[in-house]
Amino acid sequence: MNGNLILISIFLLLTRSFTVKANVGWSDCSFNAIDVPIMDATFFSPDPIGPAGTNLSVQVTQSLIKPTTRFTKLVIQFTSVKGTPIGHSRHPLVESIDKIDDTFLAVVPQFLPANYLIKVAVVEVGLGGYTWNCILFHRP
Ligand SMILES: *[C@@H]1O[C@H](CO)[C@@H](O)[C@H](O)[C@H]1NC(C)=O
Numbered sequence: 001m002n003g004n005l006i007l008i009s010i011f012l013l014l015t016r017s018f019t020v021k022a023n024v025g026w027s028d029c030s031f032n033a034i035d036v037p038i039m040d041a042t043f044f045s046p047d048p049i050g051p052a053g054t055n056l057s058v059q060v061t062q063s064l065i066k067p068t069t070r071f072t073k074l075v076i077q078f079t080s081v082k083g084t085p086i087g088h089s090r091h092p093l094v095e096s097i098d099k100i101d102d103t104f105l106a107v108v109p110q111f112l113p114a115n116y117l118i119k120v121a122v123v124e125v126g127l128g129g130y131t132w133n134c135i136l137f138h139r140p
Contacts, residue, residue, distance in 0.1 A: 021061075022135060023047050029134035032083050032119060039135040042120050048140060049118075052110040058120055062100040062133055068093045071126050076106035077119040081138075086112060090125075115140065 020026070021041040028038045041061040049056050058076055070092070077088035087109030093100060100122065121134040 020135070023137060025138050027136050027138065029119065029121070029131070029136050032079070032117070032134075032136055034121070034131050034134050036131045037133050039120060039122070039133045042135050044118070044120075044137070049108050052108050052112070054108050056106045056108055056118075057103055058106060059103045060100050060120065062122060064098045064100065064122070064132065067096045067098050068100075069124070070095050071124050071129070072132070073123055073125055074100065074102075074104050075119070075121050075123050076104060077121070078106075078109050078112060079117045079119060080113055081115050081117060083117070086116065093122075 019040070020038050021043070022039070023043055026038075026042070029036065039060065039062055042058065044056055044058040046056075056076070060074060072093050074091045074093055075088060076091075078086040080086060087107070089104070089106040091104045116139055118137040118139060119134065120137075122132040124130055124132065
């Protein structure tokens with residue numbers, strides 16, 4: 001990589017993190033071994049989350065690199081700090097849209113450890129499935 005490319009990459013990384021809108025305490029998902037662009041805007045409430053069995057409402061605004069298919073889903077996942085899944089909800093998206101602007105619910109799972117992660121991601125499920133965008137919230 002030459003110097004210019006490195007500078008451009010740093011610039012893109014910086015501008016990208018400044019344009020992300022989300023509850024405080026977020027990171028990209030590289031920590032979770034998923035190295036993809038961060039979500040544009042992800043706000044959940046309540047924050048801190050309520051007790052097990054209550055709803056978490058997650059408001060997502062996301063421009064997509066290509067239109068959704070019936071395999072494109074919005075996933076909200078609770079994991080341990082090591083990434084072990086604890087609970088998740090998977091929502092279908094309207095087909096052939098290139099922007100998500102909607103609110104999705106997730107139920108707070110039982111037996112959350114003292115420290116946990118909430119991952120919100122746009123994923124293509126099935127064979128050759130992959131993550132399009134992802135954000136991770138570190139809690140508490
Ligand atoms: C969670 O949201 C669903 C769908 O709106 C609703 O049916 C359910 O009663 C809610 N649960 C709680 C505990 O508020």
